[in-house]
Amino acid sequence: MPELPEVEVVRLGLLPAVTGARVSAVTVFDERSLRRHDGPAEDFVDRIVGAEFTGAQRRGKFLWLPIRPRRASASGEGTPREALVVHLGMSGQVLLRTREQDDRLTRIRLEIEHPVQGALRLNFVDQRIFGSMAVDALVSDGSIPSQVAHIARDPLDPLFDVALFSRKLTQRKTGIKRAILDQTLISGIGNIYADEALWAARLHYEQPTATLTRQKVSLLLAEVRTVLRKALAEGGTSFDAQYVNVNGASGYFSHSLNVYGQQGKGCPRCGREVKREQFMNRGSHFCPRCQRLR
DNA sequence: CTGACGTCCTGACAGC
DNA sequence: TGCTGTCAGGACGTCA
Numbered sequence: 469m470p471e472l473p474e475v476e477v478v479r480l481g482l483l484p485a486v487t488g489a490r491v492s493a494v495t496v497f498d499e500r501s502l503r504r505h506d507g508p509a510e511d512f513v514d515r516i517v518g519a520e521f522t523g524a525q526r527r528g529k530f531l532w533l534p535i536r537p538r539r540a541s542a543s544g545e546g547t548p549r550e551a552l553v554v555h556l557g558m559s560g561q562v563l564l565r566t567r568e569q570d571d572r573l574t575r576i577r578l579e580i581e582h583p584v585q586g587a588l589r590l591n592f593v594d595q596r597i598f599g600s601m602a603v604d605a606l607v608s609d610g611s612i613p614s615q616v617a618h619i620a621r622d623p624l625d626p627l628f629d630v631a632l633f634s635r636k637l638t639q640r641k642t643g644i645k646r647a648i649l650d651q652t653l654i655s656g657i658g659n660i661y662a663d664e665a666l667w668a669a670r671l672h673y674e675q676p677t678a679t680l681t682r683q684k685v686s687l688l689l690a691e692v693r694t695v696l697r698k699a700l701a702e703g704g705t706s707f708d709a710q711y712v713n714v715n716g717a718s719g720y721f722s723h724s725l726n727v728y729g730q731q732g733k734g735c736p737r738c739g740r741e742v743k744r745e746q747f748m749n750r751g752s753h754f755c756p757r758c759q760r761l762r
Numbered sequence: 763c764t765g766a767c768g769t770c771c772t773g774a775c776a777g778c
Numbered sequence: 779t780g781c782t783g784t785c786a787g788g789a790c791g792t793c794a
Contacts, residue, residue, distance in 0.1 A: 659787060
């Protein structure tokens with residue numbers, strides 16, 4: 469369930485620890501966590517051992533660590549052509565640990581050596597195995613992994629194209645929630661923040677996208693950004709800069725949710741009972757008074 | 763091309 | 779106590 473804010477918190481936590489660090493060993497405990505890797509586990513290990521990470525980047529819910537080409541590593545030059553791509557799926561975590569520290573449900577482990585911070589360990593923990601790690605080629609001038617290329621820019625990206633989003637959105641023949649969960653249209657939004665943003669914009673989750681005015685689209689986009697920024701700020705204040713440790717409820721900032729998981733309680737705006745309905749094999753939480761189908 | 767939907771996946775937890 | 783059933787949903791393949 470990690471969405472954009474949670475993934476960004478992980479990225480910010482990893483950045484100082486992985487930049488310039490070299491991978492000394494990799495252990496794959498469960499090959500299912502390599503579902504998105506094009507090749508066997510041995511190939512994954514071969515490509516990653518000895519690699520030096522140059523940073524940590526993100527688009528939507530995808531996170532990746534670019535790898536400096538081995539031949540150029542000694543001189544500190546060379547543009548990355550591959551990256552370690554991480555998707556947390558439903559329950560994934562990347563836990564930054566010191567050596568010897570273990571975590572239950574670790575599916576993949578990377579031992580890394582940082583020039584300043586020394587020996588560290590990255591435990592990829594994932595209960596439901598919807599997440600994955602993969603080594604993937606960087607495309608489009610080395611700016612993005614091939615398996616992330618089809619993902620739209622996220623609403624916090626300075627290069628997010630509002631006009632393009634607005635046009636594609638209103639051309640869709642579907643409900644607004646399906647649309648904002650479509651990562652090829654706008655990325656980074658999952659079930660929780662979709663419900664929160666729709667509540668803030670007073671939109672019913674099945675409202676047809678074609679009926680939305682330009683103003684309403686603008687309002688929704690503004691609310692999406694507000695919800696994501698707020699969650700990011702809360703996550704940013706609660707995580708330890710030394711060790712990434714995002715997990716379950718504590719990573720979810722649940723104290724500030726207005727409708728998600730609040731079924732049976734009063735709407736914070738009008739007091740009407742918040743409802744939960746089945747939708748896309750998930751739950752949709754909304755206020756029947758504030759969010760009417762029009 | 764687009765929209766809709768089934769599938770993957772397992773630990774935590776409630777209830778008997 | 780120990781077992782069983784239920785629940786959570788991101789991404790993607792497939793089908794109409």
